[in-house]
Amino acid sequence: MYAQLVKTDATQVRGLDEMPPEERAFQERIDRGEKIEPKEWMPEGYRKTLIRQIGQHAHSEIVGQLPEGNWITRAPTLERKAILLAKVQDEAGHGLYLYCAAETLGVSRDELMELLHAGKMKYSSIFNYPTLTWADMGAVGWLVDGAAIMNQVPLQRTSYGPYSRAMIRICKEESFHQRQGYDIMTKMAGGTPAQKHMAQDALNRFWFPALMMFGPSDKDSVHSAQSMAWRIKMNTNDELRQKFVDQTVPQAERLGLTVPDEGLRWNEDKGGYDFSEPDWSEFFEVIAGNGPCNRERLGARVKAWEDGAWFRDGLKAHADKAVRARMAVAAE
Amino acid sequence: MPSLPDVMTRDAAALAASAAAARPAPDDPADEVGREPVHEPTRAALVEFLTRMGDNTLVLGHRLSEWCGHGPALEEDIGVANIALDLIGQTQFWLGLAGEVEGRGRKADDLAFLRDVWEFRNVLLVELPNGDYGHTLMRQFLFDAWHVEALRALAASTEVRVAGIAAKAVKEAHYHLEKSADLVVRLGDGTEESRRRMQAALDVLWPYAGELFLGDAVDAVLAEAGIAPDPASLRAAWDATVRPILAEATLRVPDGTFAHKGGRRGIHTEHLGRMLAEMQFLQRAYPGATW
Numbered sequence: 001m002y003a004q005l006v007k008t009d010a011t012q013v014r015g016l017d018e019m020p021p022e023e024r025a026f027q028e029r030i031d032r033g034e035k036i037e038p039k040e041w042m043p044e045g046y047r048k049t050l051i052r053q054i055g056q057h058a059h060s061e062i063v064g065q066l067p068e069g070n071w072i073t074r075a076p077t078l079e080r081k082a083i084l085l086a087k088v089q090d091e092a093g094h095g096l097y098l099y100c101a102a103e104t105l106g107v108s109r110d111e112l113m114e115l116l117h118a119g120k121m122k123y124s125s126i127f128n129y130p131t132l133t134w135a136d137m138g139a140v141g142w143l144v145d146g147a148a149i150m151n152q153v154p155l156q157r158t159s160y161g162p163y164s165r166a167m168i169r170i171c172k173e174e175s176f177h178q179r180q181g182y183d184i185m186t187k188m189a190g191g192t193p194a195q196k197h198m199a200q201d202a203l204n205r206f207w208f209p210a211l212m213m214f215g216p217s218d219k220d221s222v223h224s225a226q227s228m229a230w231r232i233k234m235n236t237n238d239e240l241r242q243k244f245v246d247q248t249v250p251q252a253e254r255l256g257l258t259v260p261d262e263g264l265r266w267n268e269d270k271g272g273y274d275f276s277e278p279d280w281s282e283f284f285e286v287i288a289g290n291g292p293c294n295r296e297r298l299g300a301r302v303k304a305w306e307d308g309a310w311f312r313d314g315l316k317a318h319a320d321k322a323v324r325a326r327m328a329v330a331a332e
Numbered sequence: 333m334p335s336l337p338d339v340m341t342r343d344a345a346a347l348a349a350s351a352a353a354a355r356p357a358p359d360d361p362a363d364e365v366g367r368e369p370v371h372e373p374t375r376a377a378l379v380e381f382l383t384r385m386g387d388n389t390l391v392l393g394h395r396l397s398e399w400c401g402h403g404p405a406l407e408e409d410i411g412v413a414n415i416a417l418d419l420i421g422q423t424q425f426w427l428g429l430a431g432e433v434e435g436r437g438r439k440a441d442d443l444a445f446l447r448d449v450w451e452f453r454n455v456l457l458v459e460l461p462n463g464d465y466g467h468t469l470m471r472q473f474l475f476d477a478w479h480v481e482a483l484r485a486l487a488a489s490t491e492v493r494v495a496g497i498a499a500k501a502v503k504e505a506h507y508h509l510e511k512s513a514d515l516v517v518r519l520g521d522g523t524e525e526s527r528r529r530m531q532a533a534l535d536v537l538w539p540y541a542g543e544l545f546l547g548d549a550v551d552a553v554l555a556e557a558g559i560a561p562d563p564a565s566l567r568a569a570w571d572a573t574v575r576p577i578l579a580e581a582t583l584r585v586p587d588g589t590f591a592h593k594g595g596r597r598g599i600h601t602e603h604l605g606r607m608l609a610e611m612q613f614l615q616r617a618y619p620g621a622t623w
Binding site for chain 2: 075077078081191194313
């Protein structure tokens with residue numbers, strides 16, 4: 001899940017009877033499964049929450065280029081290099097779709113970037129963990145993209161039209177990403193003892209951070225309840241985390257790897273696994289900026305933005321000159 | 333978003349077959365180079381030539397991939413990754429064929445990851461560090477303008493496998509040139525700062541462009557056999573592409589004809605060794621592993 005702890009400004013979720021007529025009509029459209037389009041009326045809270053959520057998701061895509069970009073220049077074969085490049089390029093593309101979706105809500109890409117750089121908007125906690133070996137490229141695809149898909153597949157049916165359409169495109173590519181991650185893990189887990197060690201080590205380091213991607217339990221959260229009423233959140237964090245664990249544990253077994261959780265047990269009654277909670281104090285530290293790579297990740301994005309200012313200014317100046325030249329011709 | 337299926341098509345033989353089918357049959361197929369047995373001096377020259385082509389695309393593709401996630405705009409992150417992908421894909425063809433013609437059982441990956449610096453045959457231009465984005469773009473533009481002319485000539489090679497690879501790659505190179513030339517013009521004729529940066533890049537890189545047109549005994553053998561053009565023959569067309577674009581970009585072409593050289597003979601800058609140390613790390617640290 002690339003958007004975590006998204007606030008809604010709501011203090012309680014109101015029933016239809018408590019809403020003014022315009023808002024009630026809006027909520028009824030959502031309840032009927034209709035899509036809301038950019039020019040249509042929407043409550044200010046819905047618009048603001050979507051900007052936070054889509055913006056955070058977009059930021060996660062572009063910051064998410066960095067941990068994998070860390071290994072593009074060290075990819076072990078030409079084919080692996082090409083696949084990883086294509087994957088990281090997809091992530092930039094996802095960022096672009098999502099910034100475009102956010103722009104339909106009245107906020108520009110540049111404004112969102114500035115909020116990110118100022119630390120006023122977040123990106124997913126997972127990208128603050130380091131990628132230390134080639135097996136991490138497998139673990140990121142398998143676990144991180146796997147966790148992201150859990151949330152993104154239902155979001156294809158979200159109520160906001162541009163977000164839903166962006167998500168449909170993104171999901172097609174994410175499932176390819178997850179497969180390529182699992183493919184790397186398969187090679188590593190079935191490889192030399194050193195490769196197998198790297199595979200197990202990657203799983204050990206990424207397992208709990210992947211579970212944290214869904215965020216802390218939100219079954220009692222008013223923000224989650226409001227977002228679910230608006231259909232911009234489709235499942236609770238716990239539901240998605242359970243689904244992820246149930247899907248992933250058999251995959252780890254197939255790889256011959258051990259999930260690093262002594263509390264992991266199949267629970268026949270619930271038809272799913274029992275598992276240990278991640279260390280939520282670590283999660284809140286990472287969110288607060290104290291993860292292993294927060295400084296590097298945000299620093300790299302700020303540097304790219306600042307170093308690129310002359311480039312963007314140059315293109316704009318050229319475009320302005322071209323406009324002036326056309327107007328001069330038209331005036332003759 | 334990426335053209336992955338294209339990139340991952342590694343079957344040079346199938347490409348060559350389709351290119352051959354599109355060409356008129358030679359009068360006497362036995363005369364056609366590329367069929368066994370190849371004349372030995374020609375075979376050695378061909379391996380050298382294919383290695384030069386593949387190393388150019390490998391090293392430049394690698395340099396471009398260093399920008400991933402660090403570009404000046406999201407559109408550039410996507411665009412530069414696309415070009416890097418094309419170049420890595422072309423590397424798979426060129427080095428794959430080099431290994432095949434060499435006949436010692438080496439695959440493209442063996443050539444890319446298990447040769448040391450003196451065995452690399454790329455021109456110095458492509459191994460230079462990225463510098464600022466303007467530097468990267470200028471290097472790309474000077475290379476693309478050569479690449480298009482070289483591939484266009486190679487698409488008419490008497491060696492059907494070379495012609496097949498070139499026919500596919502030239503389409504990609506056209507797109508690369510269109511993009512780099514467009515940006516050179518817009519940034520040269522942009523702000524004062526963007527012009528200053530593009531001019532500085534041109535001043536540094538111009539003396540590295542000349543190596544693209546220097547021929548040696550290898551080129552003479554291949555030109556004689558109609559396999560590859562004499563490098564010097566590409567200069568006029570390159571000038572005809574590059575100079576008007578630089579003029580439109582309001583940039584001044586440096587005086588002087590000095591050209592840095594050596595890469596095509598395996599004498600490189602200090603930068604290539606560091607690049608290889610990074611690029612080849614896993615293959616070197618874990619010999620025999622498959623990935």
